[in-house]
Amino acid sequence: MSKIALVTDSACDLTDEELKECGARLLPLRIIYADKEYRDRVEIHPDEVYANLEKEVPKTSLPSGEDIEALYRELKDEGYTHVLGVFISSGLSGTANAVKMYAEEHPSMVTHVFDTKNLSMAEGITVLEAGRLIKSGMALEEILEKxxxxxxxxxxxxxxxxxxxxxxGGRIGKVAGTIGQLLNLKPIISVNRDGIYYTIAKAKGRKQALLRLVGILEENLAKYKCNVYVMHGAALEEGKALVETIMKMKNVQSMDLRQISPALGVHTGKGLLGICLQRNPL
Structure with missing residues (x-):
């Protein structure tokens, strides 16, 4: 009989309670400063990363090989026959590919890596769905299709x-960035189907940009019922205000507020506000 382990990374933005509830094991990404590196959520909290941004912008990196190998040995000792990895976009991190490489050293367990081609709560709710499907007793091939x-x-x-x-961080060109700053242009970024950041809209100033962000959500709510997650990067009060605005809209099935992982936050700085939506038929 198959026994499926669920594995994800710390970019998923799920709480410890949610990870425990869905049975997911966490591989921490690494936050790297000039003099030291930390395991995300294990040795450093997102609040600390955001608080230090003005002094130093750290780099982020995939989980260490030692952590991946240790987890595989642990899963093997616990009798797992299959591993389902649900990870941050392979277009943004090497995590998925690293797990595939280490999985080759453990052929007794069949590993399937699911590339969410996204991050934060988009990754997180996919992990929750995977946990639900595993608990239902569904075969792994069918889980991957779902x-x-x-x-x-x-x-x-x-x-x-x-x-x-x-x-x-080299995510946008310096010329484009400088022009954007001079014109006070605020971008709305998304993740495309290849799992890579792109600019979906620009607006002049914070107020107009946030109106555009809300407008994108309204366009979806006109056609679908949506589970909505507001994400913030050291912008809790603004996040709460955005939640209040969204709660007044029709077709919002559920609503939650989360702080976003440093995996995105170190590339955007404080003040980040985001929306993750999961669409369902009206």
């Missing part, structure tokens, strides 16, 4: 308050 269909119902949109960190 997750692929579920993935098509999810989109994320982020308002970025400053282009400074995207420029520093």
């Amino acid at each position: 997750l692929a269909a579920f993935q098509e119902t999810i989109d994320t949109y982020y308002y970025v308050d400053t282009l400074e960190y995207l420029m520093k």
Whole structure:
């Protein structure tokens, strides 16, 4: 009889309670400063990363090989026959590919990696869905088909308050970034079907950009019922205000507020606000 382990990474933005409830094991991404590196959520909290951004912008990296290998040995000792990995977009991180490589050293367990082609709560709700399907007793091949269909119902949109960190991280060109700063252009970024950041809209100033972000959600709510997650990067009060606005809209099935992982936050800086929506038929 098959026994399926569920594995994800710390970009999923799920709480410890949610991870426990869905049975997911967590591989921490790494937050790397000039003098030291930390395991995300294990040795450093997102609040600390955001608080230090003005002093130093760290790099982020995939989980360490030691952590991946240790987890595989643990799963083998616990009698798992299959591993389902649900990870941050392979277009944004090497996590999925690293797990595939280490999985080759453990042929007694069949590993399937599901690339969410997204991050944060888009990844997180996919992990929750995977946990639900595993608990239902469904075969792994069918679970993968269900997750692929579920993935098509999810989109994320982020308002970025400053282009400074995207420029520093090489996510956008310096010329485009400088022009954007001079014109006070605020981008709305999303993740395309290849799992890579792209700019979906621009607006002049914070107020107009947030109105555009809300407008994108309203366009979806006109056609679908949606589970909505508001995500913030050290912008709790603004996040709460956005939640209040969204709660007044029709066709909102559920609503939640989360702090976003440093996996995105270090590339955007403080003031990030995002929306993850999962669409369902009216």
